[in-house]
Amino acid sequence: MRRRTLDALLTTGGLALAALLLVSGVLLTWTHTFIGDQVSTQLTAQQIFFPPKGDATASPEIGPFINQYAGQQLTNGTQAAAFANHYIAVHLKESGGGLTYSQLSTKARANPTDTKLAGQVDTAFKGETLRGLLLNAYAFSKMGQIALIAAVVSFIGAGVMLLLSLLGFAHLRRVDPDVEILAGHARKHEAVTV
Secondary structure, three states: OEHHHHHHHHHHHHHHHHHHHHHHHHHHHHHHHHHHHHHHHHHHHOOOEOOOOOHHHOOOOOHHHHHHHOOOEOOOHHHHHHHHHHHHHHHHHHHOOOOOHHHHHHHHHHOOOOHHHHHHHHHHHHHHHHHHHHHHHHHHHHHHHHHHHHHHHHHHHHHHHHHHHHHHHHHHHHOOOOOEOOHHHHHHHHHHHO
16 A cells, blocks of 8 residues: 555544544533533522521531522522532431431331321422432533533544644655555565565
8 A cells, every 4th residue: 555545544534533523522512501501491490599598507517518509599500419418408307307208108108197207208208309300400410511521622632633634634745656555564575585
């Protein structure tokens, strides 16, 4: 194979890879934007607000994580995780006496006439459901952030491949069209067999 042919194939392949990385970067950027908009839109529609600083946030399990958002509306994944893990979870633990929804439900089935226990089960179910939904919003926001990082890496990769391809085309003009790849190796082999 001629050296010029190999250089042309590799350079063209580099351009194709640059185009693929560019398209990937655009799609990943769109993914980041779409996820961010969806998370924000859905959380904003729920009209959840952080409590103001005070007795409700005085606990060391709550305050350090919630006070930075005091009085603000919950609109992003990071806020959703803080509210779910450091506000709802703490209050659920207190209201359920440290028992999970599953444990409370098991006790309530064993004591079907206990209305206080039934109320705790209902509260735990609603709280854990809301907590799970908020943590899903957080997970999707993280996926959006990962998509943005992947988009930046794709754009950088596309730029590097484009630069290398342009340098390849410049080198291609300097290569003698008659130079063969591994021509020296073939001559040595012929000399040995003659």
